[in-house]
Amino acid sequence: MLNQNQTPLLDTLKACAERPHAPFYTPGHKRGQGISQSLVDVFGKTVFQADLPELTELDNLFAASGVIQQAQQLASEAFGSSQTWFLVNGSTCGIEAAILATCGTGDKIILPRNVHSSAIAGLVLSGAIPIFVNPEYDSVLDIAHSITPSNLEAALRQHPDAKAVFMVYPTYYGVCGDIRAIASLAHQYNMPLLVDEAHGAHFAFHPQLPIPALAAGADLTVQSIHKTLGALTQASMLHVQGDRIDRERISKALQLVQSTSPSYLLLASLDTARQQMAIYGKELMSRTLQLAEEARTRISQIPGLSVLDLTPNPSPQAASGVKSLGFIALDRTRLTVTVSGLGLTGFAAEEILDQQLGVTAEFASLQHLTFIISLGNTQQDIEQLVQAFTKLAMTSPPKSEAFLGIQEKSSHVLWDNLFMMGDAMCISPREAFFAATEILPIQETTERICAEIVCPYPPGIPVLMPGEIITHTALEYLRQIQSMGGFISGCADSSLSTLKVVKI
Template sequence: MQQYKQERAPIYEALERFKRMRVVPFDVPGHKRGKGNPELTAFLGEACMQVDVNSMKPLDNLCHPVSVIKEAEELAADAFGAAHAFFMVGGTTSAVQSMVLAACKKGDKIILPRNVHRSVINALILCGALPVYVNPATDQRLGIALGMPLGEVEKAIRENPDAKAILVNNPTYYGICSNLKAITDLAHRHGMLVLVDEAHGTHFYFGKNLPPSAMSVGADMSSVSMHKSGGSLTQSSFLLAGPSVNEGYLRQIINLTQTTSGSYLLLSSLDLSRKNLALHGAEIFQKVVDLAQYARDEINAIGDYYAYSKELINGDSIYDFDVTKLSVNTLGIGLAGIEVYDILRDEYDIQTEFGDLGNVLAYVSVGDRERDLERLVSAFAEIRRRYKRDKTGMLQHEYITPQVVIPPQKAFYSEKRSVPIGQSEGKICTEFVMCYPPGIPILAPGERVTREILAYIAYAKEKGCSLTGTEDPDIHYLNVLEGE
């Protein structure tokens, strides 16, 4: 068995060698190591611009790696306990879509929770696969969607034995984990692939006493946002695959949509971040766990807020909880999460990850210091003192079970017309409506517009959520199926 040296960083090392070669560039990019764009070079730094280069023999090629990128991918696979790892420079969106496109063809069924990221439904639009939704349980107090109950997954498999794959969010944005091992074993007994959107779970591979990772329970493919908790540059991710996946075919699928001009800034950041986590991940994420727990305890001591954790675990729809997630329910102070999010940014210069109708997520990482968390806790206390109000009339549900009428691809490409959103009730939507972040659709193509959904959209607008996905940027109009 090959022994991998995790202290190596082959792409980074190749770039360092390349810098010493003093190559005269008559290739792209046209800024020519920064000399052609002095203002950009002054902004980003000469060191950055010198390694913003194109594929060439000494640096390998992302579309068909044979040397340093191949070696870096083998090191990543070893570090994550996968059979194969692919460097992704189109974000985890690209990785998620590659998983779905590799598992499903037009007309194939895929079992998945409806509270997926929009990238999953986008993949269904691209390939024409048919979603079989397992509606997640919801927590009435927190107003959030939970994991996939095992019994519901079993029911979906029984009713759709021809489904090709099951996709699982693990963890959710809020830190909720499904029983991934049981779901994987169940799917494999029925000949189905298991795909895991692990965008928020990089640390599961390296931290101690955290929920199990997708590769450790035998899932077939997983998409990992290395840039979220792993320390790499924004837009860089890994697509991991198990031994049963055809590496060559998956590479072909990735190359359908991934750029042929992979950024070496992103690639080297993945390489160095993998090295860092492989060597120091356990201590890094122990620090993150401790920081998050400190903040959670302090916020809960304020009163009215609820920073939730493992006490939610119920053995099924909340099988486990990611304790690095500092998810805070704000309904007790009479403010929507998005309102607290806005106040933190506008009045305290604190940028949290997102706020929805009932919760705020503060993303804690190794880059944080205890004094940063103290500042956040103090701001929460002051917001409660200054802004607390009666919570009567606040909308609590973050998830509405959709009425799926036709497949996403058919709806998206059908003849459509634009109607005032107030006149869209009962019609079939042909576009997305979602709050971003987190990017989970309120409405997706092919779903019925209901009175409850329209009330939710109006409430989200009123509270200041950033609504996206529609052709009309102001969301006064909605595209619906022609003839509806």
């Protein structure tokens, strides 16, 4: 057992920042001496004194043998891995490296269709061929959940030669699929399970939170420490356990996708976020869970509002009493409030909350608003959130027809048809990325090869990926999502007047 009270990286950085010397190295502001006064006015001077390069005492991120290695070992113990790498380019670079380290050009990887764009970047960089598995989809709430063991098993039987299985755990909504069963299936086929746990860095620190990916059997997991814990934006970690992952390849891949000038402010924030959680994690998470529970209870009592829970609203699954295997646990610190009962879209509610009521959500979708409740939130924040929703409901009283109205327009009818089409991948995402492309009016793109991601919200599942054939059904689906008030992300023209396609 290591002494988790230590912060070797922070301590050494502090000593270097305080040691008087004439600096003839990067960065050019020389420990804040040359920094613009307007920046000092906002941030103060101390932070710039610690903005140092890889001085001898500060170790080297890509050949760690000193204080970075010590800090990574402490993190490995605290998060339950065999080896941990600190990341300065977000989980984005960790996910890219995970794919690069397990798949070469032409290798297959099984992954959910609702992956984050960093996984698509990993496909482009590696040249891997995606075998997409559709996630479970709650058609009433219009939310995509996790892939299920049975969907994965079908893909594994069809593609036993794939090199890895990749899953998102939890989803942006805090929804967790059956990761134990998924890990065990991947291992039966001798494949490693790679996990995008960007939103689950806090799971290891409280028994009432969902099981962490590593404890459930994942071989590799990537966590945005900055998203739910106390690290600076971009500061993330990649953890590995067991022997299914080649650790040398991870180190090599991380060198490809990260800066050779890693920020020590970010690295030190990883060291201290780990210390904070190792020492106070359970207490901090108990308080966070308590705050989240209070917000859930009080908001769900406001007429016209409901809160995403493990037995979702009147969904077909819940009605028939069958638990969705794409939703077996919920991170209760993630709060998704359905506002469509007020006759408002999530987008409209977000604007009112943000601009008139002083509350800012993480993101909005057609029917919902999602809030991240973390160790940084206070009782006062929760009070403000509940008051804001109370006022919102008073100014937009529940409309019995409204919820049904939005639901009737829900995309699920179309959704069912969309992915009956089977495998539409024509060339690999990498080939599509490097191909000559052209931008065409959308009506002229049917049967052409798509050169960009086209992802509607809701439900946040890409309808088109680079390398896929554009079908009439896909375009019709996108048009209907737009007419419902949804928005399209991932592509250059979000109005969808035009689409980028591969030139013939």
